[in-house]
Amino acid sequence: MSQPCAIKNCKRASRTLCHCCNQNLCRDHFNEHDDLLNSKLVPLADEVNTLNDRISAINLNDMMGECRQELDQWRRNCYKTIDDLYHQKCQELQEYVSTRIDSQRQRVTELRTQMAELIDKQETTKQDIADVTSTIHDLAQSIESIEQNIAQVDTTPLKLDDTMIRIGEVKTQTCILSKLSTPSHTIGRSPTTWNAVAANDRFLLMHNNSKLCLVDGTYSVVKCANWEYGLILGMCWSSSFNCFIVLTKQKIFLFNENTATISEIHDIQNGNWHACGCSDYSLYLSQSDSNSSVFQFSLPSTHLARRLVTNQNENREQIDSITCNRGTILLALNNITIQAKTIQLRSENTFSILWSFQLDVTYNSNRTRCCSLSQNQWLVTDWYTSRIFHLTQNGLLKATCTYSSRTYDIILFHSNILTILTDGRIDFHKI
Template structure:
């Protein structure tokens, strides 16, 4: 069946159908049509080439740097937790052994004092000699048994579940994930907060609260001082720091005990942070 060109002013027979616009065109208008489309294709080529160059210039190390930094910090914190746990268990083991040794040391000292006293006063009896001899023999047997003491240490493997660290790729920054937990805040409370690897310190209704990852209150203490400007955590001192407009306070994590730090002069403080394991910076 004969078809004419879809250009309204043309009666020539159709030669080809454009794959872009799906129009059936004669040879003359197809050449013209193709000529008009080529600049658009050239523009698209430039755009895709620009995107490709941009893609090629992407540095994955830069993209992952913040995430890798968090993982490295978590690893260092985990090492510290393990080292601290190990030190506590070593201290506990030394405590038990020292208690045993201290007992025998006391028994030895007591017998030495008794013998020295008898020698000094130059007065004793066969009964006393026999009793001392028996006590020394008993003590000798106990001392001989020390090296056979069995120290039982039951150690369970350290299990790290995969869900301990959750990796999620966020491509749409306009969408936020569903809140894991929420906590009601009072408007008059300070907006400052600080955290270590376990707890979050916040100010709420004239009190300091230490809360865990589930937003459960671990401990609390009254705050009787000026409005809090900022707070931060110190790894090396294992405590929080809080600054008000003129003063600096140290917060003990186990009790939330507040201790004011004396300064030589009054300044106007705005913010604070702890750098690494050494310094406290305030401004």
């Protein structure tokens, strides 16, 4: 005997088993069920066609443009690194050869003076003849050695690792603030240390014990130079100079990572400076008199290109931090008039505001510092409250946390090591 149709209130007998829903249905309800399922194919087919249109409309050259820019920038940086090392070694070769020749020239001059004195006195002894003969012999050998091989240059082939460039799917930047509980490494700081750091792809520059120190990827101090120029207000890396820029209140200095030497930039006049930041071809400076201005200097010429104003009204606004990244400038603004701290992202070309974010902190006059992350995201730290803010590329708050100590400065080192300056130490967090 057949079973009744599974549809409620249907009195007809079932005619078939629907394998989709595993129900016994009569002919009419089975046809309705079948038609309903088939009708869903049309909108699904439309969605497939839409996806096909989207994938067909993708312009590979346009989509790969930014990635190619990254590769081109990497290539330019590598070429510049090679050129800089080449010129440095050419200078070392010149100095070595000049020193070697000058040394022998000095010996020849001294010998000629000695010979003139002997000839003038006409009291030459056998010992004098023996001494002069021996000196001539030694000089002849030294000069012959120079003539045959003035210097030896030993080079090591440049080893390129395929892992230097990784290509793959973009991974969403996770919230890194959850990884800041325990540092992977710390470096102690003396009480007289100035609160600023900078980094390039090789070294971290810090001030400690009255010295500028370079720290490598193993957290080892590899080079130092005595610092005798007073309070350091900011540091940044300049690819145009291939040097670190060190900012004081009245002067600007270059720190050469290869020679660990310090030199002053004389072309930029004293300006009551407060903060600094560098892009590929520009140096940006702000002043400590709350005039809402950013001064852009072209590099490497260091001539003033333009003065940019962040605030058109009469509010007193101090620019505490300047961070450049991929054609944008992130500014940490301290508006003294309305007592508010704001983060602004601006276009480097037009200086127009891309987005603005007001920090939810107890107002204070202490400096706010910023650093860039991957995928055009940012970290902002407020010293007074020890809070760190993670902002997205669109200026939205992704996360926030309160650090265990006062945070003076923050920077990303080697793309995966977050470096935080605190009271008495520098903390390194792998992210």
